[in-house]
Amino acid sequence: MRVLLIEDDEILGDGLKAGVEQTSWVVDWVRDGDAAQLAFERETYDLAVLDLGLPKRPGIEVLRWLRRRGNEVPVLILTATDGVEDRVTALDAGADDYVAKPFDLDEVCARLRALHRRAVGCTSPVIRHRDIEIDPATRSITVGKFLVPLSPKEFAILQLLAENAGKPVPRRRLMSSIYGWDDEIGSNVLEVHVHHLRKKLPSLTVKTVRGLGYRLD
């Protein structure tokens, strides 16, 4: 899962990035509106966290620009004002949810999960595939009564595949959901993760789609 964080405050941005990354998501952090637009042009994101008060280009403008381009990425707004006006404006401009500063990191993550669920058309908070239960909130995988420990990257790959079960997920998409800009990427690292997944979860039927990526049947 790849998240674009648009926040100009150094310490808040750093905290949010660290906090959201702890939930096994990949976070790209930009500090102003212009950089946010560049990032959206370059990369496909699953979620965006947008602060409204930004240098160079206000958050609301970035949001309008995003929706004008037809980008439907779920956007969580961070507002510093407690007035409804800003929220109404933001929601009307295409935001999907908002939290007011100061907020709880747990809540932000929960809202991001909820936004993502809605975006992939999944009503249940727990994703089921055969006998495998994937709980994004606790980042736990249960097979029957047993917990299966997965690394954050393995978890992210599994979640993405499960959400798109039956459809092939491109390699690039899978890579971008586990590696941010700052990460160094090995050459056959995706294959290694998939290999581990297949070993840890024997009931998993991950098919390799030649020249494209992987598919969960």
Place this chain on the structure above:
Amino acid sequence: MSLRRRLVLLFFGGTLLLWVPINYFLYRGALAEVDDLWDSHLAQSARILLALATASAERGELEQLQDMLPRLVPAYLAPADDLHRPFRADESHHKHAFVFQLHKRDGSFRLHSASAPDEPLANGVPGFSYRVIDGTAWRVFGIADTKNALILYAGEDHALRKDLAWHLVEHLVFPSLLAIPPLLLLIWLAVAKGLKPLARLVQEVKQRDPNDLHRLSSDLVPVEVEPLVGALNALFVRLERTLESERNFTGNAAHELRTPLAALRVQAQVAQWATSDEQRQRALRQTIAGVDQASRLVDQLLTLARLDSRQTTLASAPVNLNEVARRIAADLEPLARQHRVSVQVSGDTETVTLGDETCLGILVRNLVDNAVRYAGSGGAVTLAVRRNGLFNLVTVRDTGPGIAEGEHSEMFRRFRRGKDTVSSGSGLGLSIVRRIAELHGGGVKLANQARGGLCCEVWLPTFAREAISAARPLSDRTDSVRNAPASTPQTTPSF
């Protein structure tokens, strides 16, 4: 004193002021009329008496006149009882009311009415005259019959006439005196009615919610009050603007505080969740940095709030800016080291400004602090204090990215940050600098240097003992900012 009472008193006083002379002239007019009337009456009576006397004298029966006269004209001898009764009941005057003295020129005959004085009423003067005898003023008409050598003086107590005139006037004055209370009431009511639009206006303003700053309608107010309504409306507009900026300021202040708070909370939670010790240490370091950032913001907010409210009266003592600059530069040395920025101070020694040392310190601190934060790692900040004629110039240059020309004035707006900035400033530093400079009768301007970096220049009046401006309290000098030389920057070297 209420407008109503003042108006009533003015109207009433004015009416009385006119009323008194009107009645005086009325009295004088009545007196003149009475004089005319009674003079002719007196003259006629005298002529009749003299005609009687002449007739008697020609018949040689002058002596008998004494017996005859009372019978013929009782009114003259029991004088004026009926004539004067309507005017005065005082009997003591009646015997003086009408008198006559009939003399023969040789003194052989002398006939006086009962109440006539012994002394002659006139000295052979024909026509009208006055004479005071024994405290009684007489109006006298003398007439002579030269053929029979007879002289007749008809006299009348003059006081009686005054009484009569007074009586006449009284009949006019008393009704008008009676009219005074109703007049007062009418004036009172009329004034009340006249002031009604004003009262309505007062009511409208009084009943207003403190936040209701809508214009007052000038449709229903009288023309005279329109300027007042206009002035009130103008005040409302100004108030609204002030409130608006205050609301903005507090709103912005809250906004600016929420971000560091959010940062602190998030970092604390990251530390809580951290899976590695390294991660936890990092989050805690960030938390501390966040606390520092928040306290810096709170300090600046408080400074600005105090400067705005002018609750703290600025001290007014000679301050050597060069010393202040050196002290602040030393204070900020750790910050500069942290940012890997070198700070250099240079300048003249004779740079004295009249003002508040603490505030001027805050000014320099904000300038240098900003410069250090934006200079960039390995950069340099130069702080120069120089005297230039009437002004001391405090110039701070950095090696940072500078600010786009068009945005220089924007930078002084509160909570406004430069578009190219990545540093987490509060956006208040330059507002504080400008406010302090203005309070000291100076100003501030920004410019980009040719070789890159920002140059911020503050000018403050030099202190001269003979300067008149030194005598003025600092707070009054804010206005003089407009008069501060816009040309000052000309003296700065080209960046």
